[in-house]
Amino acid sequence: MNRLLDRLQPYPFERLKALNADISPSADFAPISLGIGEPRHAAPTLIEDAIKGAMQGLSGYPATAGAPALREAIAAWITRRYALTLDPATQLLPVNGSREALFAIAQTVVDATRPGATVVCPNPFYQIYEGAALLAGAEVAFANSDPARNFAVDWSQIDDATWARTQLIYICSPGNPSGAVMPLVEWQELFELSDRHGFVIASDECYSEIYFRDEAPLGGLEAAAKLGRSDFRNLISFTSLSKRSNVPGLRSGFVAGDGALLKKFLLYRTYHGSAMSPLVQAASIAAWSDEAHVIENRARYRRKFAEVTPLLANVLDVALPDAGFYLWAAVPGGNDVAFAQGLLAQYNLTVLPGSLLARSAHGSNPGAGRIRLALVADEAECLEAARRIVSFTQSR
DSSP: GGGGGOOOOOOHHHHHHHHHHTTOOOOOOOOEEEOSOOSSSOOOOHHHHHHTTTGGGGGGGGTTTTHHHHHHHHHHHHHHHSSSOOTTSSSEEEEEHHHHHHHHHHHOOOOOOOSTOOEEEEOOOHHHHHHHHHHHHHHEEEEEGGGGTTEEGGGSSHHHHHHHEEEEEEESOOTTOOOOOOOHEEEEEHHHHHHHHHOOEEETTTTTTTTOOSSOOOOHHHHHHTTTTTTHHHHHHHHEEHHHHHHHTOOOOOEEEHHHHHHHHHHHHHHHTTTHHHHHHHHHHHHOOHHHHHHHHHHHHHHHHHHHHHHHHTSSSSOOOOOEEEEEEEEEOOHHHHHHHHHHHHHHHEEEEGGGGGGOOOOOOTTTEEEEEOOOOOOHHHHHHHHHHHHHHHHH
């Protein structure tokens, strides 16, 4: 048995389930969950139609690199979204969702035979980053987010000796859970560190198409191009259809960037059995080629957040994020677990304690005292959840 499996920690939702095992939710309220970030808007009809029309594709094995038509559709979307021109044959690959690819990149990049192999993660973070690093045989170093700077990650917490051992860094912008977008100056800082120490930057951008400002979030490839790094050296961005197009069950996304890295990544994926189903490829072409459903989806999130955020701001320390579909709220009293358990017991409402999304590092757990609220349900259910939180908070 692989002994590295023993290093994995339970997923946040498993930990929450254990914490709530002895709680009996109030039967006076219908259950509502704002815990899991799973899009629950309806999938676009055009995607369903594309799947139905591609059934004949099941008679052949798909290529791991994906069909040329899919790679070209992705490249065209990148051009429209970021004004960048990528080579579809060498600078991008379709993947079975960003989660699978974020895990696999560590297995491709990390050389555990080098002493002190390290992967750097933001904190709080998406737990796949940590698990991928540990199963690749690396150590994990955390850089905490700073509420005083719109939850920007404090990369200065990583010392020079750790940077020298770093082989991979995960970035999440827009961030999970805070929704903060990393500005160009921070990208420049990380690119300079990458040049100095040779580590790979994995930029998780799965929330990039749900945003609340007039300007779309800055992407990693876009930042590189603005800084004259048109070869995207040591940079790979990860994007998914799950949030953008409300199809988490499709398991479709892409990686793009450094062609030399992607050549190695394709080699790993060929052995790993990561080819995308022809049905999913057809649906993905339809999704990447259409922006109308994305604009409609974004408008729906904007309406929900415009209604829910001011309501919650009356009782919690919370503000509209830059992007994403989470609210990252500080709770009165600072005990996020007790607050979440009380909500479940009294109002049958599930939220995710922030401390479960982070690790204690540099003397603190940067998720402690906060809760993550996933506003993924319809407007009426999200508003009802907000009213319950207001009543619960006022009663305390």
